[in-house]
Amino acid sequence: MTDIGEIRKRARASWWEDGLTEMISGLGILLIGLYGFLMNASTGSIYSLAEKGLFILILLSIFLVRYLIRRAKEKWVWPFTGYSIPSRSRGIWTTAGVVLALIMIALILLVHDKPVIYEASLSIFVSIVLSSIAIYSGLKRFWIYAAISLITGLISIYMGADSGIFPFVLLTITGAAMTASGIILFSRFKKEVADGHLQEDN
Numbered sequence: 001m002t003d004i005g006e007i008r009k010r011a012r013a014s015w016w017e018d019g020l021t022e023m024i025s026g027l028g029i030l031l032i033g034l035y036g037f038l039m040n041a042s043t044g045s046i047y048s049l050a051e052k053g054l055f056i057l058i059l060l061s062i063f064l065v066r067y068l069i070r071r072a073k074e075k076w077v078w079p080f081t082g083y084s085i086p087s088r089s090r091g092i093w094t095t096a097g098v099v100l101a102l103i104m105i106a107l108i109l110l111v112h113d114k115p116v117i118y119e120a121s122l123s124i125f126v127s128i129v130l131s132s133i134a135i136y137s138g139l140k141r142f143w144i145y146a147a148i149s150l151i152t153g154l155i156s157i158y159m160g161a162d163s164g165i166f167p168f169v170l171l172t173i174t175g176a177a178m179t180a181s182g183i184i185l186f187s188r189f190k191k192e193v194a195d196g197h198l199q200e201d202n
Contacts, residue, residue, distance in 0.1 A: 012138045018081075018189040020072045023182025028065040030175030032058060036168030076186075080193050115163040122167055123153025126174060140180060150175055 039050040076100040134142035152173055156166050
């Protein structure tokens with residue numbers, strides 16, 4: 001008997017298999033993390049301005065990342081695999097991204113003065129998001145990202161890390177892991193495409 005659930009899961013996983021979604025999403029997360037480090041290194045009016053710009057950057061990056069992923073797939077993936085996008089994904093990821101960003105911003109504003117609760121909440125929140133993707137797509141590497149988030153939170157709490165810088169440590173580490181994985185996957189995808197064309201020519 002055909003397992004429809006498994007077929008749907010494979011279709012969702014296909015959105016990630018070329019590595020572009022992971023690489024571009026990871027870069028977006030990484031850049032926000034690095035922006036946070038620069039923001040915390042600034043002082044006075046520059047810090048105040050940068051802090052306001054951070055929330056705008058987070059929300060804008062959601063739409064920009066989605067746009068870049070589609071453009072990248074149109075150029076480097078769909079000409080070889082055909083147009084493929086998981087059902088009900090149009091708009092749902094953008095909406096989910098905005099909601100998740102607002103939740104994260106709310107956590108930053110509400111419990112930033114309680115370091116242990118703050119760092120634990122953020123690391124658990126990010127871990128839940130990554131675990132959801134793992135369950136949704138069946139891709140095991142997202143369980144690793146989720147574990148990285150939890151471990152980062154535990155280490156930060158144990159070391160008494162500055163709660164002001166913690167979110168950006170978390171985002172930088174998670175973003176770097178996703179970007180590196182995406183680059184490896186995309187390189188592998190390009191090689192498979194090149195090998196396929198070579199076989200056709202032969």
